[in-house]
Amino acid sequence: QSVLTQPPSVSGVPGQRVTISCTGSSSNIGAGYDVHWYQQLPGTAPKLLIYGDNNRPSGVPDRFSASKSDTSASLAISGLQADDEADYYCQSYDSSLSGSRVFGGGTKLTVL
Amino acid sequence: EVQLLESGGGLVQSGGSLRLSCAASGFPFVGWAMGWVRQAPGKGLEWVSTISGSGSGTYYAGAVKGRFTISRDNSKKTVHLQLNSLRPEDTAVYFCAKFKGLRFENYAFDFWGQGTLVTVSS
Numbered sequence: 506q507s508v509l510t511q512p513p514s515v516s517g518v519p520g521q522r523v524t525i526s527c528t529g530s531s532s533n534i535g536a537g538y539d540v541h542w543y544q545q546l547p548g549t550a551p552k553l554l555i556y557g558d559n560n561r562p563s564g565v566p567d568r569f570s571a572s573k574s575d576t577s578a579s580l581a582i583s584g585l586q587a588d589d590e591a592d593y594y595c596q597s598y599d600s601s602l603s604g605s606r607v608f609g610g611g612t613k614l615t616v617l
Numbered sequence: 618e619v620q621l622l623e624s625g626g627g628l629v630q631s632g633g634s635l636r637l638s639c640a641a642s643g644f645p646f647v648g649w650a651m652g653w654v655r656q657a658p659g660k661g662l663e664w665v666s667t668i669s670g671s672g673s674g675t676y677y678a679g680a681v682k683g684r685f686t687i688s689r690d691n692s693k694k695t696v697h698l699q700l701n702s703l704r705p706e707d708t709a710v711y712f713c714a715k716f717k718g719l720r721f722e723n724y725a726f727d728f729w730g731q732g733t734l735v736t737v738s739s
Contacts, residue, residue, distance in 0.1 A: 507661065539723035543662070550712055550732055551654075551662065556725035557718070594662050598722040604676025606652070606664035606724075 508533060509595050509609035516615040522583040525612045527595035528576060533607055535576035538598040542571055542580045545592045545611075554593070555580065582614070590616045619643040619728040621713045626733030629703055633737070637698040639713030639730060646694040650716040650724060653687065653698050655709035656732070665711070666698060669721075681707075703737045710734050 510528040517523040527540065534540055542555040553562050555571045558578070568584045578597075582589055595609040625637040639651070648670040655665050666687040667676040675687050686699040696713060711733055714726035 539718075539725070541725040543726070545662075550729040551726070552729070553725055553727045556727070557723065562727065592661075596662075596664075596725070598724075600722075602679060604667050604674070604721075605678065606654075606667065608654075608662045608664060611661040 507610040508599055508607035509597065511593075511595060511609035511612045513610070514613045514615065516617055517582075517585045518617050519585055519587060521585045522581060523585060523614065524582075525580045525593050525595075525614070527578045527580070527609050529578075529597060529607075530576055532601045533576075533597045533599040534573065534578055536600055538600075540571065540573050540578040541596045542569075543594045543596065545594065546588075547591070551594065585616055587616050590614055619715065621715065621728060621730035623711065623713050623730045623733040626711065626735045628736045628738060631703060631705060631737055631739050633703050635700045635703065635735060637700065637711055637713075637733060637735070639696040639698075641694045641696070641713075641715070644715070647691045650721070651689065651696045652714050652716060652726065653696075654712045654714055654726065654729075655707075655735075656712070657706075657709040660709075663709075667716070668696065700735065703735075705737050705739045708735060708737045 543551040545551040599605045652667040653665040684702045713730040715728040716724040717727040718724035
């Protein structure tokens with residue numbers, strides 16, 4: 506059971522916009538800690554996609570965006586492409602255990 | 618170019634020990650917090666441990682506290698994770714990752730190694 510809750514899967518067709526939710530609590534997202542998003546392509550290491558709620562590292566296209574409100578966050582992918590098919594994880598800090606980083610359970614994005 | 622290269626994984630019996638290493642290059646290393654994240658087969662990501670840039674601060678997930686120890690050698694730009702009293706549920710790919718950010722609580726993992734597989738047999 507992950508501290509942050511994500512839907513197990515989402516799907517969309519090329520060109521569509523999809524969103525992935527990430528629900529936390531008052532000890533993590535609700536406490537104002539930043540939410541980060543990672544993309545993990547099959548068989549590879551995770552890659553930082555969004556940091557600090559809605560900042561993109563160099564090289565990440567602006568089709569990827571994120572938002573946060575209260576105890577939840579969401580990742581939006583517009584202009585869906587076939588190579589966006591991957592697992593996506595949200596991550597934040599949780600004050601219940603010193604230094605604790607928490608992840609969502611991951612969402613598998615399928616491009617139909 | 619930032620590179621993180623993990624080593625030390627392998628097959629070990631329940632109750633055994635392993636020492637994982639992560640060799641870093643492409644950034645100053647000293648002053649940068651580092652961490653370990655694991656992924657069990659077919660499962661999601663799980664934070665394991667963090668060490669501060671100086672090495673003076675160490676943090677552990679509840680599932681590994683008291684069994685795993687993180688350390689760093691700044692002269693060799695290396696981070697280690699000592700795994701003791703291993704259990705079958707510790708079986709996972711262990712990723713080394715570098716942190717970025719201004720505030721400790723808001724650090725993000727901005728670069729990841731390719732991971733090293735630890736398999737614990739019962």
